[in-house]
Amino acid sequence: MEFRHGVCLEELCPVCGDKVSGYHYGLLTCESCKGFFKRTVQNNKKYICAENRECRIDVSQRKRCPFCRFQKCLHVGMRLEAVRADRIRGGRNKFGPMYKRDRALKQQRTALIQAGGFRIDSGPPLGSSTQQRDLTFTGGLHPVPILHCTPLPTTLNDRISYQPPSLCSLLPSDSPGVNQYQCSSSNWTIKSEHVNNAAAGIDSDELYSRPLSPRGPRMPHLVMEFMRCDPDELQLQNKITARLLQEHTNWEKHGNPSTFGLMCLMADQTLFAIVEWARTSIFFKQLKVNDQMKLLHSCWSDLLLLDIISRQVLYGKEGSLLLVTGQEMELSDVASHAGLTVASLVQKGQELVEKLHIIKVDRQEFACIKFIILFNPDAKQLEDHQFIESVQEQAEGALLEYTLCTSSHLLGRFAHLLLCLSELRSLSALAEDYLYGKHLSGEVLCNNLLIEMLRAKRSWA
DNA sequence: ATAGCCTTGACC
DNA sequence: GGTCAAGGCTAT
Numbered sequence: 001m002e003f004r005h006g007v008c009l010e011e012l013c014p015v016c017g018d019k020v021s022g023y024h025y026g027l028l029t030c031e032s033c034k035g036f037f038k039r040t041v042q043n044n045k046k047y048i049c050a051e052n053r054e055c056r057i058d059v060s061q062r063k064r065c066p067f068c069r070f071q072k073c074l075h076v077g078m079r080l081e082a083v084r085a086d087r088i089r090g091g092r093n094k095f096g097p098m099y100k101r102d103r104a105l106k107q108q109r110t111a112l113i114q115a116g117g118f119r120i121d122s123g124p125p126l127g128s129s130t131q132q133r134d135l136t137f138t139g140g141l142h143p144v145p146i147l148h149c150t151p152l153p154t155t156l157n158d159r160i161s162y163q164p165p166s167l168c169s170l171l172p173s174d175s176p177g178v179n180q181y182q183c184s185s186s187n188w189t190i191k192s193e194h195v196n197n198a199a200a201g202i203d204s205d206e207l208y209s210r211p212l213s214p215r216g217p218r219m220p221h222l223v224m225e226f227m228r229c230d231p232d233e234l235q236l237q238n239k240i241t242a243r244l245l246q247e248h249t250n251w252e253k254h255g256n257p258s259t260f261g262l263m264c265l266m267a268d269q270t271l272f273a274i275v276e277w278a279r280t281s282i283f284f285k286q287l288k289v290n291d292q293m294k295l296l297h298s299c300w301s302d303l304l305l306l307d308i309i310s311r312q313v314l315y316g317k318e319g320s321l322l323l324v325t326g327q328e329m330e331l332s333d334v335a336s337h338a339g340l341t342v343a344s345l346v347q348k349g350q351e352l353v354e355k356l357h358i359i360k361v362d363r364q365e366f367a368c369i370k371f372i373i374l375f376n377p378d379a380k381q382l383e384d385h386q387f388i389e390s391v392q393e394q395a396e397g398a399l400l401e402y403t404l405c406t407s408s409h410l411l412g413r414f415a416h417l418l419l420c421l422s423e424l425r426s427l428s429a430l431a432e433d434y435l436y437g438k439h440l441s442g443e444v445l446c447n448n449l450l451i452e453m454l455r456a457k458r459s460w461a
Numbered sequence: 462a463t464a465g466c467c468t469t470g471a472c473c
Numbered sequence: 474g475g476t477c478a479a480g481g482c483t484a485t
Contacts, residue, residue, distance in 0.1 A: 021465095023478065032464045038480075039462080063463070082479080089480045090470030099478080 014076040015069065016062040023099040026079035032062070037073050040066070041083040105238040219364065220405070222398035226367040229281040231273065233315065237326045240269045244325065260443065267304060268448045270324050274303050275449070278374055283391045291383050297456040298379035301435075303370060305349070305428040310366040312353040321346075341434050348427050355420055359413065368399035369421060432457075 011020040013030035024034035039045065047067035049055065055068035062069055074080075082095055247265060278284045278296060287295070307324070316322040321329045331350065335343050377389035396418075403413040432454070438444050439454050 025478090030464090031466085034478090035464055036462090042480085066462085084479070087480060088470090089468070090477095091479070092471045092473095092477085093479070096472075096478085 015072050015078075016057050016059050018059045018062075023095070023102075024078075025082040026095060026098075027077050029078065033069075033073060033078075036062075036066070036069060037078050038083055040070050040073075041080055042087070045070075102238075105242060220398050220401040222394060223364050223368060223402045225282050226371055226395070226398070227364060229277065230363065230367045230370075231277055233311070236273055236324060240266065240273065241325045243269050243272075260438075264444050264448075264450055266324055268450045270304060270307055271300060271449045271453065274300065274307065277370075281371075281374075283371075283387075284374065287387070288383060291388065293456075294379045294382055295374055295376060295388070297453060299373050299376050300453045301428040301432040302373045302425055305424055305431060306366070306370060306373065309349060309353055309356065309424065310361075310363075313356045313361055314363060314366070316353070345427070345431055345434065348430075352420065352423055352427065355423075359416060361417065361420075364402055365399060365417060368395055368402065369417065371395035372399065372421065 011028055012018070013020055013033055014027065015029060015033040018030035018032060020028045021031040021034070022028065025037055029037075040047075045066070047065075047070060049065055049067035051065065051068075053068060053071065055061070055065040057065070057069050057072045079095070082093060084093075244265060275296060278292070284292060284295075311322050311324065317328070319331050321331055321334060323329065331346065334346055338346065372392055372395045375388050375392040375395060377385055377392055379388075382388055399417065400414045403417065435444065435450070436454050439451060444451060444454070
């Protein structure tokens with residue numbers, strides 16, 4: 001049976017929702033989608049959608065539109081290059097280690113859930129430090145389907161190691177290596193080595209264009225670069241969950257953290273991920289460490305908030321807060337248990353999420369916004385101010401170009417996004433002040449990156 | 462054409 | 474020798 005390998009019982013095929021039978025062509029899928037993908041690529045099939053290329057694919061409907069089914073296969077991350085051009089049977093391919101790693105991470109996650117601790121669904125007070133042991137992990141963690149649809153982790157970003165919580169120690173080492181499996185989860189950058197894939201269901205040209213607007217123009221080059229730097233959501237989820245699992249061993253010694261403490265730990269780990277993203281990102285790599293530190297010190301809370309907000313917009317459900325670990329909290333519980341400040345912050349955040357959700361901001365746009373935030377020329381005492389300003393302008397230009405390509409409302413969408421960005425900045429300033437207050441009253445756990453960031457800005461502000 | 466089951470073979 | 478993701482076969 002498929003479960004003998006530790007594959008989760010609840011694991012569903014990201015294409016059609018059927019029962020998963022194992023790893024196929026890059027990720028866990030069902031037997032039928034495996035076969036469908038193989039037939040399509042091997043036989044160089046071309047399909048046409050009779051509707052408008054957005055057919056729903058599920059177990060009962062998957063046979064109705066092969067075009068949309070194949071699109072979805074690609075969209076969720078099935079790899080063309082895993083279909084063998086030579087048709088030689090048996091053996092292993094280069095994805096083997098990736099499958100193994102993914103399995104290990106999934107197991108870690110399961111262990112974390114079962115480890116005792118966390119209960120997120122029943123509303124413990126958020127931000128209340130008076131409550132002890134108010135979060136417990138239970139098996140009740142809801143897998144978020146979309147997160148299981150994203151491509152598997154790369155080995156590059158899976159170096160799960162605890163590093164000293166100092167930004168300085170995180171920055172100087174350069175590791176520009178791009179993993180061989182690294183492939184942006186963006187639909188724009190699917191590449192394949194298979195000889196016959198050029199027109200398998202969609203034209204090769206369409207492989208590089210927006211699937212929902214196939215006749216649309218190509219994505220601006222810089223947006224593509226930004227997407228290449230953008231970490232994969234599932235990978236992030238696995239990494240942070242794994243790190244929290246390591247933290248869990250400390251909890252046994254010192255008692256479980258409060259909900260607020262747990263949120264700080266998550267924020268802290270997310271900050272590590274943000275630093276890692278910046279450190280390996282285009283343009284940022286070229287900066288001197290001093291400037292890198294100054295930029296991160298100046299915008300960390302904006303990036304952290306954007307990370308949370310974008311997760312809600314892209315993958316979240318209405319009425320709940322999707323955590324970086326993939327777990328969900330009921331917003332009503334949060335609101336009813338939190339103090340006034342937190343409740344107001346959550347409320348404002350929710351409003352911003354709603355705004356961005358309505359205009360359907362996508363990953364590409366979020367990727368641009370992240371760079372606009374990171375390359376903040378207003379950060380103090382920058383050495384290479386001119387370069388940083390020019391990168392921000394380029395990022396804004398890329399976002400503008402992208403929105404013009406994808407939206408018929410001309411400048412409206414771009415302006416709207418910038419407006420939302422300024423709202424995000426003022427909200428993150430409020431959140432940062434709140435956290436700083438908590439820190440001063442000794443309620444934020446010590447010795448972490450979050451605290452370094454909180455202190456840094458004040459030390460030279 | 463689909464999808465469940467079978468065979469193969471590199472890697473552990 | 475076992476595992477398990479490739480490709481193959483075949484009833485539907």
